[in-house]
Amino acid sequence: MTEISTILNGHRGRSEDSRLPSLLIATRHGESTANVEFRHADASGALTVPITSRDADIPLSMRGQAQAQALGRWWAALPAADRPRSVWSSPYLRTTETTRIALAQASGLGAVPVNLPIRYDERLRDRELGILEMLTKAAIEKEHPAEAVRRRRMGELHYRPPGGESWLDVALRMRSLLRDLAEEEDGRPVLVVAHDCTVLMLRYILDRLTEPQLLALEPVRNCSASLWRADRGRLAPEGWNATEHLG
Structure with missing residues (x-):
């Protein structure tokens, strides 16, 4: 198997571009009921x-x-050559619903086959927050003040809540996934349907961001489109977090 460092860091000739997806499109799921409830909770405390x-x-x-x-x-x-020929999706309900609805819409318009391959991959699941799962910002400050302090001190990239994951833990999952995706998609455009943190870590890896560059990015929007195209042995950025298509 080709090493992921070779695949992603550009140490291959142009003749091997077919071992990468021709186009990688990553999106976060559509707005979830939890997105709505936590937005209201954070605004009201x-x-x-x-x-x-x-x-x-x-x-x-x-x-x-x-x-x-x-x-x-x-x-x-999309141009016919750029329409995804397969979908890799998180197995969580909000992502599987996004995948199902988007595929039904695209196939209903005659752009893709109804039976387009979908791979549900657990590595694309959302970041696990351990003891902080389903807690509002106010609840974390009240119930776990030491963790709130540690989170601010360490920063989001490195902070791992008890029983949960840091962003870097998620990045390890994404490196593993990208290795398989690069091997299996073989020159095809592919759509990845995931979560805010997983999409963010894809950019962190593919664009080789520093921690300050990563933390300066705006949040990944629901159903946004981020694109990377195969170019001279690597996936080069072509668009980030775009939402014009949502109207």
């Missing part, structure tokens, strides 16, 4: 949100469903 399900089972909001439809229309309008 609430200690709780009315969510009882597992993180993996949180669905899209009505707005999120509309965003997924818009993503599918954008997909259908």
